Every structure is written in structure tokens, then in C-alpha cells.
Amino acid sequence: MIVKTYGSAIEGVKAITITIEVNVSPRGSKFFMVGLPDNAIKESEQRIISALQHIGKQMPRTRTVVNLAPAAIRKAGAAYDxxxxxxxxxACGQLSSDAFASHLMMGEISLDGKLLPVRGALPMALQARTEGFTGIILPMDNAAEAALVEDVTVYGATHINEVINHLRGSTPLTPATTGKGTTLLQQPITYDFDFSEVKGQLxxxxxxEIAAAGGHNAVLIGPPGAGKTMLAKRFPSILPPLPLEEALETTMIYSVAGKTTDNNSLIVQRPFRAPHHGISDVALVGGGSTIQPGEISLAHNGVLFLDELPEFRRSVLEVLRQPMEEGSVTIARARQAITFPANFMLLASMNPCPCGYFNHPEKKCSCAPGMVYKYLNKISGPLMDRIDLHVEVTPVTYTALTEQVTAESSQVIRQRVMAARALQKERFGDQPVSCNARMTAKMMHRYCNTDVESQELLRHAMKRLQLSARAFDRIMKVSRTIADLDNSERITARHMAEAIQYRSLDRQSWGG
Incomplete structure (x- = not known):
């Protein structure tokens, strides 16, 4: 007898419906698994035998063939148990096949029949809705995440016996419920760090604030102890909240990576990823034997913070260049190419030289001649060109540290950032661009309206600093953001001058 059940395979951040065909025939005694399964799926036979025996069921002793269709798609993991x-x-008549024809189900089974969580529950639920399944059965740990998808009933189970009783109709499972995405996003977000705690550094x-308002990449350069990392940790507190569409995109990535829990079934706060400088290329970009998203994809719609930027291997930093431009990363293999979203803001920090005191207002740099240039040269020119804001961080004075004046809070700054983002949303309309940093050349020509004085200022800066065409684009985009913060339709000389000053590392005084 041949019966069919349905599961899902994950490719990138999307799910593909897999048909599991089981044929139990009276002749023969072997178990066959076909359809391009990996070793974890092949081992499911032993887990299933033990689980069925534990609940008083019997594995058929005749010839059993399990086919995972379509066979051209590679299946991986124990979630097909x-x-x-x-x-x-x-197939062996212990359960009516009519009961599960309209259900999609996934879950790893332990030896005693308990269901263990799986990855990719959210894209599975989205695909189940698209394919017209009336219900999806998942381990209880994944139910809240999958229940974010409307118009499909999600059932969470802790044991295979519960699934069997549900399909028989004797003890139906209770549909999982979770708050709607819009409701979850309206809940207040608390931050561990706030800009009101920062003394000086205006x-x-x-x-x-400019970086947050326009989605710009930024690097903080200054001596040790000046507050670069401290300021970076507070950066998420001024970012605009996630809209529902971006929250679902981000949650899908975390779901595929297995990083969602009941407490964060929907990612409501922009990600802030801060990998160590010893990270490998694969861990940063994604990949592996079973292709998984890397740190740049986990930072999608959020921030990737690289502390001590020159300490990262050059090969690691160079792989950032294409994702920073495209907003996605494609990982190619011999038989497949997987694309992960990677629309992140790069925030980096670095010392100006090996000793850390080059250009320090008081301490003397002890580096030998040429060492500053060699140190900065660890970061390639093309990568530095893609960083919009080069921000010099100077040490905080004793007077500033002991001032009793309360600094501006993150909430106040965030309101200005949100107002600037609202202007950009209105400006771009239905175009696939969410902020100024992602403007195309055609959009820049249309929206970056400058006056004669600002044009002359930029022309002089391009000639004196020998800026590249990409640096020209960055300055124009940053000046557009500064004008938005000023609620100005036209970019003036004041906006342009401020944007130009954020190209510190283009000046000859650095590492010359």
C-alpha cells in the first residue's frame, strides 16, 4: 500500500514542499530510503523503530520503501522523522491515510517518541498556506513561530502519540495561537544602553544619528578608551522600529538558522550582530556543508558591528563588498546556488595605528614611520569607499565627564531619525528602496537637488581629496540625509559641508 505525507525542505529562506511516499509490500524484508536523503534522514529508521516500539506500535517487517520527492532536491536533517x-x-494500516492528506508535518523524533524542535518553521508555515494545506503539525517549541502566519492552522505537539491521536480524531490538538505581527510590534522595546548615559561626544x-536616519555605513576611528565600542552599543537604541514586512523577513532568517525561541517568535528589534575578529569567511557570509546564513544575513535589516576592524583578516573583509552593494549574498555550489538577504548597516571601529595614538591631541604616537599607513592599508580602498561616514572619535575631557548636565536621550534622537525615515518613505513611494543609502544613480539624480554653492563646494573637495566616483555618491547620499534631518527639500552648502567632513580617511593627514 502506498500513502503520502508532506513535509518541507529549506532552500535559503524559502520552503519547498516535499512529498514523502511510503510503500509497504508483502514481499521482502529490507528498508529503503530514496530521494537524495542525507545521513541524518537515513538514520531516521532506527529512531522511528525505537519510538514506535515505545508507544506500542510495530514497524512493518516487510519490504518498505520511502521516497522523498522531488528527488532532485537535496534533503537534510532529522526533521523528516x-x-x-x-x-x-x-502504509501498514495502523492509521487512516485520509487523516493526514491535508496536513504538512515536520519534527525530529527522539527514541522515546518526543518531538524535538526543527529549523525553518516560519517559511514552512508560509509555504503550507501557499500550497493550500489546512494545517501544519510541528513540535511545540516551533508552534508559536509558525502561528505568526495567518490563514493556516498550526498544531504544536510534544510527542508522536499526540499526533497519532489527533489524526485519528480521538484527542485533537489545540491550535497554537500567538499575537498578530502588528500587535507584537506595538509592544514597547527596552534597551540596555541609552545615549543619555554618554558624556560629551556630541x-x-x-x-x-545621520547614519541611523539614512541607513549609512559608518566607521569610528580614535584612540583606545575614547568610547568607540560604548557608542556603538547604544546605536540600536536610536534606530527606527521594524515594520511588519521587515520583521517577518528577519524572523525567517533566524528561523532557518535555528535561532528563534518561544520568547522571540517574531523578531521585533533590529538585529545587532558583533562577531569576533577571528571569524571565518564562511561564518561571516554563510555556507557550510549544509548551507546556513552567516552573520551578514543575521544582521539583515539591522547592524553588523565589526570592532577593531583592521584585526579582521583581509579575506574576511573583502567578502563584504558585494553584499554591501547588493543587499544580498549568493552562495554557489556545484548543484545549487542559495541567495540570502543581507541588507545591513555596517558599523565599525578601529584605532588609527598599532599603538592607537596617531593624531591624539595629547599623547605621542610611538609607531615607526610607515606603520600607520601599513596598519590602515589592512582595509582596502574599495571597502573603505563603501563606508559613508568616517567619524573621528576624540578622548572625552575631564570637564565633560564631570558635567552634571543630562545628555539627550536615545528616544529623543530616535524621534528625529523616524521623522527623516518617514520623509524618505514618502519620497521613494513603492520603489524597492527603504532609505537614502540604497538610492540608485537615477534616484540620486532625481532627489539630490543641490544649489550652486554646494556644487562648487563638492567640486573643490573632489579635487583636493582626490575622491573616487563612489565617494562622490556617498557624499551626495549623506548630504541628502542631513537635509532630511533639517526637513529641507534642497541640499544646501551647509549640508554638503557636513557630509564632506565625514570623509576623514580620504585626507592626506591620515597615514601619510
């Missing part, structure tokens, strides 16, 4: 086990019970706060 549940649909295979249910298919076997249906120009750094201003630069970070």
Missing part, C-alpha cells in the same frame, strides 16, 4: 513515521503507520552622536 515525523512525516516518515506517520507515513509508515498509514559630534559622534550627530554622526550616528
Amino acid at each position: 515525523l512525516p516518515i513515521a506517520i507515513g509508515i503507520l498509514g 559630534h559622534i552622536k550627530r554622526a550616528l
